[in-house]
Amino acid sequence: MGRKRYATSDRLARLPPAMSARSCIREAISQLLEYAFWPGAQEAEKLIVVGEPSLDRDAEQYLATLRARFGLPLEYRQVGPLSGE
Numbered sequence: 001m002g003r004k005r006y007a008t009s010d011r012l013a014r015l016p017p018a019m020s021a022r023s024c025i026r027e028a029i030s031q032l033l034e035y036a037f038w039p040g041a042q043e044a045e046k047l048i049v050v051g052e053p054s055l056d057r058d059a060e061q062y063l064a065t066l067r068a069r070f071g072l073p074l075e076y077r078q079v080g081p082l083s084g085e
Contacts, residue, residue, distance in 0.1 A: 018051055018052075018053065019053065020053050020056075020059075021051060021053045021054065021055045021056055021059040021076060021078075022056075022058070022059050022062075023053075024049050024050075024051030024053060024076070025049050025051075025059060025062065025063070025076065028049040028050075028051075029047075029049070029066075029074070032044075032047040032048075032049070032074075033047070033072075044073070045073060046073045046074075046075055047072060047073055047074050047075070048074075048075045048076070048077055049074065049075070049076045049077070050076075050077045050078075050079055051076065051077075051078060051079070052078065052079060052080065053078070054078055055076045055078060059076065060076075063075070063076060
């Protein structure tokens, strides 16, 4: 599966290939921040990590900490396997 970036006017999503939610978040977060906050970029209302692995308690707590401490509009969305990608 290849890496994908999806964007709308107020949301950015990143779908990295990974074996765990932690790996998905690690791979996606730096690029989501760049897409949203690099000079000249349109700031996104939401930054969405999209991955096949389910979100476990530690990953959920990590995202909550990032939202609370840094005000980052991070979310995680689980999707099923993508065929033909």
